[in-house]
Amino acid sequence: MRIVVLAGGIGGARFLRGLKAAAPDADITVIGNTGDDIHLFGLKVCPDLDTVMYTLGGGINEEQGWGRTAETFQVKSELAEYGVGPDWFGLGDRDFATHIVRTQMLGAGYPLSAVTEALCARWQPGVRLLPMSDDRVETHVAITVEGERKAVHFQEYWVRLRASVDAHAVVPVGAEQAKPAPGVLEAIAAADVILFPPSNPVVSIGTILAVPGIREAIAEAGVPVVGLSPIVGDAPVRGMADKVLAAVGVESTATAVAQHYGSGLLDGWLVDGVDAAAVPEVEEAGIRCKAVPLMMTDVDAAAAMAREALALAEEVRA
């Protein structure tokens, strides 16, 4: 079975670990969000791709869900001694090596997709990890600071400001001009099932869908497209998805997110047990819906969710 998964960071990575356990023989292609990539200290950092790679490759810091295990912070503390910022982004020494290799390869002319493949040669994530695009896309968030409206990089909004101010708009800068990375459209066209993990519908999956051609390819693939709600009981399971949902005029409910994707894209939708009341609302929107436990407390829980998603896909197909 060929499965294509659109993934953001922590939620996507943990779901993928469950999916690998649930479908060990599946051929999984992950289309990773690169809209939250950022240049720090002259280095290209791809937080979502790395979170997927480290999580599936056994190098993730399990506690925090991102970054490397057994991490140290000598480089960061030295950069601070030089007065070189930003200091709000937590790059560890082990993590720095990844960004150094990536930046060196990009500088040598390799596209991000080739670089990601090279990095994965070490990590052996057990999936094919593709960036959504080799072109630069950078998610900016419009906010108001001291009465003045300005746009900040998504990471600045998310990590530095911890989404503490309202977002007026979320703009994937460069997405309109971006092309899907080599293999992305081919993987979608060849997929048997397409899954949207409980990743952020705006800044993760929404950004991937903003690359011209990807949304269309998914809609036209003619295979079940099943998503899992990142909203449980009217609040995001993790992160601050409600802030960016508000910016695009979508309520923070499992139903509203399903409607946001829409029946033109989504065939099936899993909501958590506490949102069982959403099932008829979602089905009314033309999307098959089921309520199951959606808390990824461990790999087994994530695997159970993946099995439910695949089962719903088969229901839709039939």
Place this chain on the structure above:
Amino acid sequence: MRIVVLAGGIGGARFLRGLKAAAPDADITVIGNTGDDIHLFGLKVCPDLDTVMYTLGGGINEEQGWGRTAETFQVKSELAEYGVGPDWFGLGDRDFATHIVRTQMLGAGYPLSAVTEALCARWQPGVRLLPMSDDRVETHVAITVEGERKAVHFQEYWVRLRASVDAHAVVPVGAEQAKPAPGVLEAIAAADVILFPPSNPVVSIGTILAVPGIREAIAEAGVPVVGLSPIVGDAPVRGMADKVLAAVGVESTATAVAQHYGSGLLDGWLVDGVDAAAVPEVEEAGIRCKAVPLMMTDVDAAAAMAREALALAEEVRA
């Protein structure tokens, strides 16, 4: 008193520490060798400038004479996990931060002299540290490997091969086209004394002198130019200077090195006590010479050497 010092790495840095102790009120400008700079992992590494900066700024690894104290090697070990080399150059985590800041600033368009000044703002070396040039100069060494003649970067010869094969030639590639960095010629013209520490006469001081204009400015400065022999008892005090001296046809003796610089450049020359017999030979070549202890066993010993050099300069002046 304005002192200009031409410096390589460890020998130059330790001498400078002694000079600062010997002449605490002097205004010292250091013209640093950049011929052994190297690009590693996409980062610009300036070993000699950093050795001077770390040594005078209190951050040096005293044991080895280069690199940072309390150093760790997480980034390096991760790069090895990625199979990215070279593995023979010992970059530590703390050291990496310096190269990251430097590379970022160079990428932003700052010349190396401005970058060096910015790095020194943290280290406060107590001297004005100038790279010999903002232009790229790279010392290559011609060697024969398995019957085939080839040129390798100086660091590859020095660090990877440990000068274990004969050098046929030493070429400061790019030197002919290089211009002295801003402030270099001005510092030489304004100097009261110019010193050549016991640095490598070929790949350190020789490379600095190979930048058009620097040798001429020193010769025409009209102030005492005093050097200290890096050769004691027919062997280099540290490093493998004999290997590169042979490549330029110079014997590894205190006398031969003085003659190599020549009386057109050098006014005074200090040799070690064990080389007292060299004194008349050097003086015959028109260079004032004195035998004094030249082993930099500690800061006091280096300070005593600096005092001797300054005293010889006054003798020459009178």
